[in-house]
Amino acid sequence: MASDQNQDSSQQISLPQIKRRKRGNNKEKGFLDQEISLVDSILFPAGYENIMLGLYFLIVPYIAGVLFIFFVIGKGDYTVFLALNDENSFFLTWAIGYEVTAALILLWILKLALFDFIGGRKKNDEPAKRIRIP
Numbered sequence: 001m002a003s004d005q006n007q008d009s010s011q012q013i014s015l016p017q018i019k020r021r022k023r024g025n026n027k028e029k030g031f032l033d034q035e036i037s038l039v040d041s042i043l044f045p046a047g048y049e050n051i052m053l054g055l056y057f058l059i060v061p062y063i064a065g066v067l068f069i070f071f072v073i074g075k076g077d078y079t080v081f082l083a084l085n086d087e088n089s090f091f092l093t094w095a096i097g098y099e100v101t102a103a104l105i106l107l108w109i110l111k112l113a114l115f116d117f118i119g120g121r122k123k124n125d126e127p128a129k130r131i132r133i134p
Contacts, residue, residue: 030116031112031113031116031117042056058094060097060101061094061095061097061098061100061101062090062093062094062097063097064096064097064098064100064101064104065092065093065094065095065096065097065098065100066085066093066097067097068096068097068100069081069084069085069088069093069096
């Protein structure tokens with residue numbers, strides 16, 4: 001009996017040790033350790049990946065450039081946009097759209113990083129306990 005009690009007392013673990021063990025088991029990948037896969041984010045039909053990547057590289061920045069010129073430079077006025085569009089070449093519109101697209105992607109990456117580093121709790125964490133003020 002005395003040896004059973006000694007074993008029980010030696011096997012008792014304090015609450016901070018339990019919390020450390022739980023944290024140690026939740027080895028989630030950090031923001032910088034995640035794998036990046038374009039297949040999950042962009043529509044690439046099987047067998048046509050290179051063709052679709054080339055089309056996306058040409059079409060997405062051009063559309064972003066046209067929208068930027070129409071709404072920001074042309075202030076949403078169709079007649080001003082047509083006057084500007086006569087002067088702009090495809091390459092100039094594409095270059096403007098490329099910069100706009102790159103800026104949006106960088107802002108999106110920054111947002112993801114900030115929410116990961118500063119965001120705090122994960123979805124599976126326990127909700128914060130409310131303090132009752134008498």
